[in-house]
Amino acid sequence: MNTLDDIIGAVRKDLTARRRLIPEAELSDQVAEVGPGLDCAALLSGTDGLKVIAEVKRSSPAKGNLADILDPGGLAAEYEAGGAAAISVLTERHRFGGCLADLDAVGARVRVPLLRKDFIVDPYQLWESRAHGADLVLLIVAALEQPLLAELLALAAEIGLTPLVEVHDETEVKRALDAGAWVIGVNARDLRTLEMDRGTFARLAPEIPDGVVRIAESGIRGPQDAADYAAQGADAILVGESVVTGGDSKRAVAALVEAGRQRGRALR
Numbered sequence: 001m002n003t004l005d006d007i008i009g010a011v012r013k014d015l016t017a018r019r020r021l022i023p024e025a026e027l028s029d030q031v032a033e034v035g036p037g038l039d040c041a042a043l044l045s046g047t048d049g050l051k052v053i054a055e056v057k058r059s060s061p062a063k064g065n066l067a068d069i070l071d072p073g074g075l076a077a078e079y080e081a082g083g084a085a086a087i088s089v090l091t092e093r094h095r096f097g098g099c100l101a102d103l104d105a106v107g108a109r110v111r112v113p114l115l116r117k118d119f120i121v122d123p124y125q126l127w128e129s130r131a132h133g134a135d136l137v138l139l140i141v142a143a144l145e146q147p148l149l150a151e152l153l154a155l156a157a158e159i160g161l162t163p164l165v166e167v168h169d170e171t172e173v174k175r176a177l178d179a180g181a182w183v184i185g186v187n188a189r190d191l192r193t194l195e196m197d198r199g200t201f202a203r204l205a206p207e208i209p210d211g212v213v214r215i216a217e218s219g220i221r222g223p224q225d226a227a228d229y230a231a232q233g234a235d236a237i238l239v240g241e242s243v244v245t246g247g248d249s250k251r252a253v254a255a256l257v258e259a260g261r262q263r264g265r266a267l268r
C-alpha cells in the first residue's frame with residue numbers, strides 16, 4: 001500500500017468514531033452559528049507580493065518527528081507576527097501528530113485565515129472544519145474520484161470554506177479546473193512515493209489560468225526557494241518543516257516574506 005492510501009485508511013477509521021460522537025446535523029447547526037469563513041482567494045493573491053502560509057507540523061511520514069509543538073497557538077502567533085498571510089494546521093493524528101484541538105487553539109490566537117490540512121474524503125469533515133474555525137480546507141485530487149471532488153468543492157463553497165485543491169501533475173490540474181477550483185496548490189512532494197520534485201510548480205503553473213490563485217507547496221528550504229517560486233508566478237507558498245525546525249519561527253517566516261517581496265519588486 002502507498003503512503004497516501006495508508007493515511008486515508010486510518011483517517012476513515014477515525015472519522016467513523018467521530019461521527020458516532022457528534023452527528024453531522026449537530027455540526028451543521030454549529031456552522032450556522034459561526035457563519036462563513038474569510039474570503040481567502042483575495043487574501044492569498046500575490047499581486048502585492050508572495051504570501052506565506054506557515055504550517056503547524058509536528059511530524060510527517062517523510063521525516064518522522066520534526067518538532068515538539070506544545071503550544072500550537074503560540075507558534076501560530078509567532079508566524080503571524082513574522083508576516084504569515086495564513087496558518088496551516090495539520091489535524092491528522094497518526095502520521096502528523098495533529099488534532100482538531102490544534103485548530104481551535106490556533107484560531108484563538110490569530111486573525112489571519114486558517115487552513116485545515118487533513119485528508120478530506122467525506123462531507124462530514126467539511127462541516128467539522130468550519131465548526132472548528134477553518135477558513136480553508138485542503139482537497140487532494142489524488143485522493144478523490146472526480147464526482148466526490150466536485151461535490152466537496154461545491155459544499156465547501158456553500159458553507160463558507162475556501163477549498164485549496166492540491167495537484168501533482170497535468171491531469172490533476174485539469175481535474176481541479178473541471179471541478180471549479182479557484183485556488184490550486186501544486187505539491188512538490190509525491191504523496192504516494194514521498195519523492196520531492198521542486199520543478200513541479202514551474203512545469204504546472206502555465207496550465208493554471210490567470211485569476212486562479214497558485215500556491216507552491218512543500219520542500220521550501222528558505223528565502224532562495226521563496227524567491228524562485230515568486231519568480232515562477234506563485235501567489236503564495238505553503239511551508240512546514242523549515243519554519244518548525246529552524247529555531248526562530250517568526251524570523252524564518254519574515255525572511256520568506258521579505259524574499260518574496262524583493263523578487264516581486266524586481267519583476268515589476
Ligand SMILES: O=C(O)c1ccccc1NCC(=O)[C@H](O)[C@H](O)COP(=O)(O)O
Nearest residue numbers: 060061062191217218219220239240241
Ligand atoms: O509531509 C509529508 O511527509 C507528507 C507525506 C504524505 C502526505 C502529506 C505530507 N505532508 C503534507 C504537506 O502537504 C506538507 O506538510 C506541506 O506542504 C508542507 O511541506 P514541508 O514544507 O515540506 O514540510
